[in-house]
Structures are given as C-alpha cells and as structure tokens.
Amino acid sequence: MLIVTIGPERELDEPDELGRTRTGYREGMSDRELYEAARGSWKLGDKADNELFALVGHGGVVRMAIEIDRLVTTAPDRRAIQGNILHSGDAVYDQYVGKPVPVESYGPTRYFDSPVGTRGCRCGCGAQLSTGKFLSGHxxxxxxxxxKQIGTTADFLVWFDSLAEPFTRPVQRQRPAGPDTD
Ligand SMILES: [Zn+2]
Incomplete structure (x- = not known):
C-alpha cells in the first residue's frame, strides 16, 4: 500500500501541472478538495504501478484512503493518482482513516505491506489480489x-486502430481502398 504525506495548505504562485492554485491540507476541507490536494504530483517508481490503494497522511494521521484506478503522468518524472475516494464500510478506510499513520514516513511517499485491501483480478476470474492488477498470466x-470477441488478431488490430485514431496516429495506417479481401 502507498502512503502519501501532505503538508499544511499553501497557495501556489501559479497553477501547477494539475491546474491547482493551492495544495496541502486544511481542516474542514471536503473530500474532493483533499483528493485534489493529495493526488499528485509525486515521483513514483515502477513499484507504484502494483499498488491498489493509497493513504493520505497529514500531521501523523491518515486523512483519506483512495482506491487507485491508474497513475497518470503529469510531468516528465512525476505522476498523479487517479482513483476513488473510499468511505466508511470499506475495509481499507475502516482500518486506517482517522488513525495514526501505520508507518513512519520520512519522505512524501512510502510503501508498506497492509493486511487489508484486496481487489479482484481484472480478468474477472474472481481471484483476490493484494498487489498488482492480474494473477500471473491472466x-x-x-x-x-x-x-476473440472481435474475430482474428488482424480484425482486432483494424478495429482497435479505427477507435484509437483520434488518440494516436501510427505512422503506418493504410486501409485498402476497396472491400477487404484476405
Ligand atoms: Zn484472473
């Protein structure tokens, strides 16, 4: 599990890479404000890609728990958390939020092994994982x-490229002019 530690709220001279004009923790801030203040941008190594949950610490207390959806690149060596704010009733929230941070943190980010917090393998097989997104091979x-749902691998590539075109423009994209023949 990942812990990010934030300081007290402060104003920024100009909007940062997340478009924020202030960052840090303020007593009484809403969940959404805290999420925006805490989600980034952090220097996160490859290890972060296997983490399913992040805790937000301030003043030695866990203020929020986030289920990580993905990490988005915000600057050449920085990423931000994108995910869902957890609430009371979730095992990770109930274990940590409002309580002292579970491990001493000497930097803004830290990892630790948590006995709670699992998520289903993303293939849908039902296996529960405590790190990573898939069981090996899944x-x-x-x-x-x-x-297979689309057809052959070639069919899949055509389908994918047609959908991906607005986002990526591969160099080699020559569709035949006439009807497709194999
Ligand atoms: Zn699976």
Missing amino acids: DAIALHQRI
Missing part, C-alpha cells in the same frame, strides 16, 4: 478473450 487471457 492479463494475456483477458486480452485474448477480447481479441
């Missing part, structure tokens, strides 16, 4: 299931 299974 990422390939999930991908191939989707390819």
Whole structure:
C-alpha cells in the first residue's frame, strides 16, 4: 500500500501541472478538495504501478484512503493518482482513516505491506489480489478473450486502430481502398 504525506495548505504562485492554485491540507476541507490536494504530483517508481490503494497522511494521521484506478503522468518524472475516494464500510478506510499513520514516513511517499485491501483480478476470474492488477498470466487471457470477441488478431488490430485514431496516429495506417479481401 502507498502512503502519501501532505503538508499544511499553501497557495501556489501559479497553477501547477494539475491546474491547482493551492495544495496541502486544511481542516474542514471536503473530500474532493483533499483528493485534489493529495493526488499528485509525486515521483513514483515502477513499484507504484502494483499498488491498489493509497493513504493520505497529514500531521501523523491518515486523512483519506483512495482506491487507485491508474497513475497518470503529469510531468516528465512525476505522476498523479487517479482513483476513488473510499468511505466508511470499506475495509481499507475502516482500518486506517482517522488513525495514526501505520508507518513512519520520512519522505512524501512510502510503501508498506497492509493486511487489508484486496481487489479482484481484472480478468474477472474472481481471484483476490493484494498487489498488482492480474494473477500471473491472466492479463494475456483477458486480452485474448477480447481479441476473440472481435474475430482474428488482424480484425482486432483494424478495429482497435479505427477507435484509437483520434488518440494516436501510427505512422503506418493504410486501409485498402476497396472491400477487404484476405
Ligand atoms: Zn484472473
């Protein structure tokens, strides 16, 4: 599990890479404000990619728990958390929020092994994981299931490229002028 530690609220001279004009913790701030203040931008190594949950610490107390959806790049060596704010009734929230931070943190980010906090394998098999997104090999299974739904791998590539075009422009994209023939 990831812990990010934030300081007291302060104003920024100009908007940062997340468009924020203030950051840090203020007593009484809303969940959404705290989420925006805490989600980034952090220097996160590869290890962060396997983390499912993040705790937000301030003043030695856990103020929020976030289920990490993905990490988005915000600057060349910085990323921000994108995820869901957890609430009372969730195992991770109930274990940590409002309580002392579970491990001493000497920097803004820190990892620790948590006995709570699992999430289903993203292939949908139902296995519960405490780190990572897939059981070993299940990422390939999930991908191939989707390819099969479209047809062949070649069909899948055509379908994917047609959808991805607005976002990425591969160098080689030559669709045949006439009807497709194999
Ligand atoms: Zn699976």
